[in-house]
Amino acid sequence: MSKKNPEYDFKWCPGCGDFGVRRAIEFAMIGRLEETGQPMANNVVVAGIGCSGNLVHLLEGEQPYGIHGIHGRSLPIALGVKMAKPTLNVVVVAGDGDFLSIGGEHIGPQAARNLNICAVIMDNGVYGLTKGQSSPTTLQGKITSSTPFGKLETKTNPLELYLTLGVSFIASGFSGQPRPLSKLIQQGMDHPGFSIVHVQSPCTTYNDTFIELKGDLANGIQPALWDIPEEHDPSDRTAAHDLLQQGGVPVGVLYNDSSRVSLDEAVVGTWDKAQPKTVEQLLGAFEF
């Protein structure tokens, strides 16, 4: 949208990882349209607050619906959209600060509900929009604008957290690979339950980790990214847990349990028991 609107005043920094994630989401939505035949208007992008959330305004091509709400609350907004109209494809876009810090309390409940939405998290290990404060995924000891003597806390491991909370589909990706990333996102959208695609999306201004992630063999830097091997069985929870103990950043589908019932399906299962009454009947029950 923004390109046609000169008054729009948000821009990502050159080289920002979020450009790649935006491409990947566009690919995934188009891929899904081709797959399901549903119109673009059937997609709703619920955005968090931060650089990543602005993705909702920067999508190119035919536009989906979107909500750009308040900090940390993209998940419960998505809960309302999805449960109001379960036929919609609801996608959350948020960053590590929005999703894991202020919004962290909402991950567990959606996992328990198995809310059928896909959250794409852009992790740059820093609060970028507020200019470089430490976030849950900033390394311990790192000096940032809000940790002048080094970060005191340990770094959160989001994938381990999601696994522990019972998220039923967990994938890990990299913004520098939009095509493979789009496949992970599309798998997440197709997954009949709560899916999180956690993406390393570096901030070129405050926490540029491109080289650490991709490695620089000429200078003896081993890449932190490594592909999850094909023989990994994503339905095996213990295997997923073990995989995370190997360190670095695994790329691919870590965990996938599609046997669980999603919240919207579970609700349909209650209709028989409920025997809904008309308002006339409900009011009549108070007569005497």
Place this chain on the structure above:
Amino acid sequence: MQMRDFVVRFAGEGGQGVVTSAEGLAQSSTQVGYHALTFATFPSQILGGPTWTQARISVDPVLSAGDDVNVLVAFNREAYDAHQQDVLKDGVVIFNSTEFEIEGDDRSFGLPFEELAKSTGNNRAANMVIMGSLAHLINMPQEHLISFVQERFNRGRTEDAEIIKSNIEALSLGRSHIAESGFSLGELAPPEKPKEQQVMIKGNEAVSVGAMAAGLDFYAGYPISPATPILLYMERNLVGKDRLAYQVSSEIEAITAIIGAGYAGKRAMTATSGPGVSLMSEGLGLAWIAEIPLVVVNVQRGGPATGLPTKTEQSDLFGCMFPAHGDVKIPIIAAGTVEECFYGAVKAIEWAEKYQGPVILLSEMALAERVQNITKPDLSKIQEAKRVEYTGSNGYLRYAGDELSPMPIPGNPGAYVANGSEHDHMGDTTHLGEHHVHMTERRFRKVKLLESDDYESDQTDNSIAILPWGGSKGPAQEAYNDLKKAGLPVSWYYTMFLNPLPPKMLEELKKKDLVIVPELNYQGQFSNILRSMGVKAESITQYTGLPFKARTLVAKITEMTNANLKEATRA
């Protein structure tokens, strides 16, 4: 002379049947054609703790819980000590003589109700023993009570006959026991059965059914006293295709979930109390700026933070009208009676859809837990609320125009971003001053669509007016009726629409020398707001956790009126 009404207070320990006794009395009285209203207050704990409920039974429609107590039923010593001073000199105290003794109070009558119940073979009939003795005190015919018992316990089970028999026996025992003592209050005038079909309903239930009558589709909530019964009612009844009631994990989830649902085209609502509203602040601001219809019901309790969870107060008006940062003023409807809990909810859903934004319906603990007979609402006169939906093609400018614009619904053409950042016509974020000016004015202009001339007034020629709001309406009306009879020159105004106020009423109020606002808070919140609008308003405040007594208001209003008139003559 025959009595036209009387008040019975039941006091004891939670779990002793205090509430069921009062509600049973109210129920049986309405069944024979009286009007009844209960008032309850509980401790905030699961079991035990001092609790009391009172029922006012009247030949005429009941406006308040009543100033004085004619009969106190004390289940234990503490209850007697705490409440005996509220009992009239010629009243009666029925106490549980199995538990304790009272000496030196000639109003007291010991009734071993638990033992008497046991003697009928039904340990659970103690309530009926009490009711039998109450019936004697007011000379209520036994057949009224018998028909109540028959209706209540006729549940199609084999043991029904046995239960009915033991309960009737308990009624008779209570009656004969007190008859021997010679205690009597006189005779309650015979009932004048209301012409219209009545329903016996609590404020929280009335809110729930009202919202559903207006077409509520989606409810998300989190348990909190005293709003929980709305959540429970919805979870049982707002079920089926295209409807949902769901318990979420916090009030933050509740407000944001209904934002999502309202955006997706549903008539959405949550109910909470003060602490929940505090957590919903930011969400209310989002619904306001992004123009998303939704309703928040605030069943007010007392105090800040956890405050007084089970007491009543009207101290959230500021917090609800101005709940969020930035320029925000939320439309407010405040229910003053159980009936208005129903119609207020209907209106709140209608308003939200009409102006495409958040609406707060204020209720109060004293209304929420009050059971009262009201005329059964005529559902054929209530329309499902509808918003103006966008039906065009893509490329729509959602936020174009000076006030309301049709709202696209996800799934249909017209995709846009509902934006919580300041935005331009298409919903794109912008920081340009001209857009902020335009959008701010657009949002306030939309509220004007809700203005109506819906208010009550009486004796409007007087220069001094009474203007209660919310649940203080009942006691204020009772006071006003007395003052009118006594010839005090005051006028009466009332509306449940606090924002926007009915413009005609506001114009009239601005011409008054004094507008007296009875309200249950320390700061005089409504009179503050009225003064900012150019009304010479002054509050009568009370913050005890209990509703006003009509008598208190009669005295204060008389005093304020006379002082003002004196001042006027001197000038």
